Amino acid sequence: MAIIKLFPVAPKLNFMSKRKLFLAFSALLMLGSVISFATLGLNFGVDFRGGILLEVRTDGPADLGNLRSRLSALDVGEVTLQEFGAPTDVLINIQKQDGGEGAQEAAIQLVKEALGSDVVEYRRTEFVGPKVGGELKEAGILATVLALGAIGLYIWFRFEWHFSAAALVALLHDVIATVGFFSLTQVEFNLSTLAAVLTIAGYSINDTVVIFDRVRDELRKYKKLAITEVLNMSINRTLSRTVLTSVTTLLALFSLFIFGGEVIRGFSMGLIWGVIIGTYSSVALAVPILSYMNIRVGVSDGPDKAEQAAPAAS
Structure with missing residues (x-):
């Protein structure tokens, strides 16, 4: 509580004087994300690319090298193994087999025979066909586009x-920066990480709406001030709320990342990145963009108020 009380309620930071720097940084970040996506692509999980997924628990720490060599000899196509949380937990990905469901079941049976007694528990066995994976990709893109469109309409009204x-x-x-993050880190992109992208959009717009609400109020109060001064005041007067909300959210997300296990690690990583980049964009991108628009038009004067002299931001 003492730390929160020490945080200034309305600091006097001159964000708008650095708006060109912020815009240039954001443009470079988006460009870098697009280049990363175009060159590296995304590490799609089974949800999107189709294939067989097994999560197994071994009797003692897994010898990935030995398991990999045994499975590679089965001639079932590309096989990848990775430690999944504890040293005894292994995630096995196998490419889709030629043929129908019977071919996939036969491949799973071959893998189980090759692993033998080394595996004490099969915790998860899944198969997703490429058609389903393609449909999920299309649905995910459509969901993202519709969510952004609905948010834009809400802000407009x-x-x-x-x-x-x-x-x-x-x-x-x-969204582009988050996709770039997943592309650069090659963290598996599946349905849960897609959910993280949509959650980031909702979190970011919440911060943006709070600041925009203050911008509208200040525009009505300080009609003779330069637009950059009004925007600067609005950012500073909501900054404590923005920072404290983001910090408390990040504390919860870091707890999920550290203690939540491998299953939600990609989801929590995406949200951590999203909260940071969403807070930045609300303060240093969305508001500076307004300075290049004639936003006084359409903002009603509201109740008559005496013009107040606003302190210049340092």
Whole structure:
């Protein structure tokens, strides 16, 4: 509590003087994400690319090298193994076999025979066909596009089209940067990490709406101030709320990342990155974009108030 009380309620940081630097950094981040996606692609999980997935528990720490050589000799195509949390837990990915469901069952049986008594428990066995994986990809892209469109319409109706455009640019920035993050790190991209991307969009727009609400109020109060001063005041007067909300959220997410196990590690990593990049875009991208728009148009004056002199941001 004492730390929270020490945080200044309305600091006087001059964000708007650095807006060109912020915009340049954001443009480079988006460009880098696109290049990473184009060159490295995403490490799609079985959900999207199809194939066989087995999660096994071995009798003692797994010897991945030995298991890999035994499975490679089966002639079932590409096989990847990775430690999955504890040293005794192994995740095995096998490419889709030619043929129908019977071919997949035969491959699973071959793998089980090769692993033999080394495996004491088969914790998960899944098969996803490429058609289902393709449909999931299309559904995921459609869900993301529809979510961004609905958010843009909401901001348009609540504020004005200028605010909607700025919010959508910030949201696209967050989504592209997050896809770039998964591409660069090659963390498995599956349905749970797609859910993380959509969660990031919701979190980011929540921060943006809070700041935009303050911008609208300050525009009505300080009609003679330069737009950059009004925007700077709005950021500073919501900064304590923005930072404290993000920090408390990150504390919970780091706990999930450290103690939640391998199953949700990609999900928690994506959210950690998303909260950081979403907070940045709300403060340093969405609001600076407004400075290049005539946002005073369409903002009603509201109740008559005496013009107040605003302190200049240092």
